[in-house]
Amino acid sequence: METVITVSVIIAMIMLGVLLIHLLNGRxxxxxxxxxxxDALPGVGRRSRKSR
Structure with a gap:
């Protein structure tokens, strides 16, 4: 009987984890x-050319 309860608790925890991950991925x-x-804003993060 203890084994059945332990396995049930483990399965419930796995299901809870799967649900939590699913909700977090959705958000x-x-x-x-x-x-x-x-595109980045003009002039932000782009190198300017030294020779034109």
Whole structure:
């Protein structure tokens, strides 16, 4: 009987972990979709040419 309870608790914890990871991934994907990755602002992070 103790073995059945132990296995049930382990399975429940695994299911809880899977659910938590699933929810966190969903929130992460929403944040990525909300933030538009585009071109950098002009002059930011770009090297200027020394010779023209």
């Amino acid at each position: 992460h994907n929403e944040r990525i979709a909300a933030f538009h990755y585009g």
